[in-house]
Amino acid sequence: MTVTRPSPDGSGPQPPARTAHPATQRWGDLDVVPTGPRVQVSARIARRLFTAAVNRLAVTVVITEADGRRTTLGKGGPVATVSRAEEFFARLGRDQLIGFGEAYLVGAWDAEDLGGFLTVLAEQMSDLVPRPLQRLRAVVAKRPPRAQVSSKKNSRDNIAHHYDLSNDLFELFLDESMSYSSALFDTDRLDRGDHHSATPPGAPTAEELHPAQVRKIERLLDATGVGEGSRVLEIGSGWGELAMRAAQRGADVLTITLSTEQQALARERIAAAGMSERARVELCDYRAVTGEFDAVVSVEMIEAVGHQYWTTYFQTIDKVLAPGGKVGIQAITMPHDRMLATRNTWTWIHKYIFPGGFLPSVDVIDEVTREQTSLRLTDRLSFGSHYAETLRLWDEAFLGDSEAVLALGFDDTFLRMWHFYLEYSRAGFASGYLDVNQVVLTRPEEQA
Structure with missing residues (x-):
C-alpha cells in the first residue's frame, strides 16, 4: 500500500480533496523525523539490535541507505523493505516498538505480506531483544499516560x-x-x-x-x-x-x-x-x-x-x-x-x-x-x-x-x-x- 504525501514545499503529488474525518487529526508530529544527538546514539544502538535480531529469523529485510547502498538481512522468508533507513532507525531507537509502527505509518518501511513478516517477529517476541538488555525495560519503555x-x-x-x-x-x-x-x-x-x-x-x-x-x-x-x-x-x-x-x-x-x-x-x-x-x-x-x-x-x-x-x-x-x-x-x-x-x-x-x-x-x-x-x-x-x-x-x-x-x-x-x-x-x-x-x-x- 502506498501512502501519498505532499513534499515539504507543497510540490509533488497531492492527495485528492476530501472531507477530513476527525480521526485524521491524530497524527500530530508524525511527519517530523526524530533528530538530535540522543536520537543519533539510540539509532545506532537500534540498528545493531535490529540487525542481530533479523539475522536470526526466517525473514528477509532489504535496507536502502540514503546514498543508495543496499543491505540484505535475515535467513529468507517474508520480505520487508526499509526504504528510508535513517528515519527507520531514528524512530525505532527513540520509541522502540511504537517507533517501529510509526515508521510503517509514514512509509519508511513496507512488506507485501505484512502479516507473514510480523508473524515471524511475534514468534520470537520474547527474545528479539537480548535478555540482559530486557532488564532495562522499566527505564526505556514509556508508561501509559494517566x-x-x-x-x-x-x-x-x-x-x-x-x-x-x-x-x-x-x-x-x-x-x-x-x-x-x-x-x-x-x-x-x-x-x-x-x-x-x-x-x-x-x-x-x-x-x-x-x-x-x-x-x-x-x-x-x-x-x-x-x-x-x-x-x-x-x-x-x-x-x-x-x-x-x-x-x-x-x-x-x-x-x-x-x-x-x-x-x-x-x-x-x-x-x-x-x-x-x-x-x-x-x-x-x-x-x-x-x-x-x-x-x-x-x-x-x-x-x-x-x-x-x-x-x-x-x-x-x-x-x-x-x-x-x-x-x-x-x-x-x-x-x-x-x-x-x-x-x-x-x-x-x-x-x-x-x-x-x-x-x-x-x-x-x-x-x-x-x-x-x-x-x-x-x-x-x-x-x-x-x-x-x-x-x-x-x-x-x-x-x-x-x-x-x-x-x-x-x-x-x-x-x-x-x-x-x-x-x-x-x-x-x-x-x-x-x-x-x-x-x-x-x-x-x-x-x-
Missing part, C-alpha cells in the same frame, strides 16, 4: 477513540452480524494450518465468516444457560447481535456500552428485529450496573478494563449475578509471564488503536476471581487460530474497500494504520503469542 488509565472518568473517551470512529467504517469489513470479535469456525484444520502464509491452504472464506460469528455467540449463550425468561446482562454491546440472539431465545437483556455510535446502531438493529421490548441498550459504565441477572456475558470487553480494575470488574459481576447464575466471557489473552512484563508499557496499540487497554492471562482471571470473588473458572475453550483467520478476512475486506474508507473522510495514513493494526493483531494469534478464550465462571456450590 489520562488513558481506564478509570470511570477516562473510559468513555478511551472507548470513543476507537468505537466511535464511524459505524459506516466498521460495516465495510465486518460480516452482517457486525461482530467485532473472533469467529469460531466449524473446523479443526485451523490448528494444523500454515498461518505464515497470506492465505493458508484450506483457510476459511469470506462466506464462512458470518456462520462462524453466529456459532461463537450461540456457544457462549449455551454455556451460560440463556433461555426463556433468563435475565441477561451483557457488558459491551458491540452492535447488538448477541443481545438480539439472547432475546430471540426468550431472555430479557440489558446490554451496556460506552459508545454512542454503537448504542445508536444497536438500538436500530434490535428494533428492526422486533426485539426492543426484550433487549435494552444503555450507555452505562460496568461499575454502575445494579440489579440481579441469571447470566452475565461479555465478548472481548475485558481487554478495555485495564489491569488496575480487574478486581472491580469481577467483583461487580459477582455482585449482580443471581444465585445459580453463570458468567461467560470471551477474552483475548496473553501468556502470564509476558503480561507481568508488559503491564506498565505504553504500546503502539495503546497510542493509535485502544487507549487504556490491556490483555489479561487466563491465569490472572483465575487468580483474581479466586482471591476476590465467589466465582470460579469452570470451563474454557481456546481458539486463537480462529482469530488469526478472522483478522485475515477483515483485513482483506478492509483493503478491498479502501476507496470507500477514503470516501468516508479517512486518509492514506489511516489506511496504513488500520492495515498494520489488523495484520499486527493477526500475527499475534498466528504465532501463538496471543490467544482467545471463552471462559465460564460459576459458583460451583450453587450449580445443580
Whole structure:
C-alpha cells in the first residue's frame, strides 16, 4: 500500500480533496523525523539490535541507505523493505516498538505480506531483544499516560477513540452480524494450518465468516444457560447481535456500552428485529450496573478494563449475578509471564488503536476471581487460530474497500494504520503469542 504525501514545499503529488474525518487529526508530529544527538546514539544502538535480531529469523529485510547502498538481512522468508533507513532507525531507537509502527505509518518501511513478516517477529517476541538488555525495560519503555488509565472518568473517551470512529467504517469489513470479535469456525484444520502464509491452504472464506460469528455467540449463550425468561446482562454491546440472539431465545437483556455510535446502531438493529421490548441498550459504565441477572456475558470487553480494575470488574459481576447464575466471557489473552512484563508499557496499540487497554492471562482471571470473588473458572475453550483467520478476512475486506474508507473522510495514513493494526493483531494469534478464550465462571456450590 502506498501512502501519498505532499513534499515539504507543497510540490509533488497531492492527495485528492476530501472531507477530513476527525480521526485524521491524530497524527500530530508524525511527519517530523526524530533528530538530535540522543536520537543519533539510540539509532545506532537500534540498528545493531535490529540487525542481530533479523539475522536470526526466517525473514528477509532489504535496507536502502540514503546514498543508495543496499543491505540484505535475515535467513529468507517474508520480505520487508526499509526504504528510508535513517528515519527507520531514528524512530525505532527513540520509541522502540511504537517507533517501529510509526515508521510503517509514514512509509519508511513496507512488506507485501505484512502479516507473514510480523508473524515471524511475534514468534520470537520474547527474545528479539537480548535478555540482559530486557532488564532495562522499566527505564526505556514509556508508561501509559494517566489520562488513558481506564478509570470511570477516562473510559468513555478511551472507548470513543476507537468505537466511535464511524459505524459506516466498521460495516465495510465486518460480516452482517457486525461482530467485532473472533469467529469460531466449524473446523479443526485451523490448528494444523500454515498461518505464515497470506492465505493458508484450506483457510476459511469470506462466506464462512458470518456462520462462524453466529456459532461463537450461540456457544457462549449455551454455556451460560440463556433461555426463556433468563435475565441477561451483557457488558459491551458491540452492535447488538448477541443481545438480539439472547432475546430471540426468550431472555430479557440489558446490554451496556460506552459508545454512542454503537448504542445508536444497536438500538436500530434490535428494533428492526422486533426485539426492543426484550433487549435494552444503555450507555452505562460496568461499575454502575445494579440489579440481579441469571447470566452475565461479555465478548472481548475485558481487554478495555485495564489491569488496575480487574478486581472491580469481577467483583461487580459477582455482585449482580443471581444465585445459580453463570458468567461467560470471551477474552483475548496473553501468556502470564509476558503480561507481568508488559503491564506498565505504553504500546503502539495503546497510542493509535485502544487507549487504556490491556490483555489479561487466563491465569490472572483465575487468580483474581479466586482471591476476590465467589466465582470460579469452570470451563474454557481456546481458539486463537480462529482469530488469526478472522483478522485475515477483515483485513482483506478492509483493503478491498479502501476507496470507500477514503470516501468516508479517512486518509492514506489511516489506511496504513488500520492495515498494520489488523495484520499486527493477526500475527499475534498466528504465532501463538496471543490467544482467545471463552471462559465460564460459576459458583460451583450453587450449580445443580
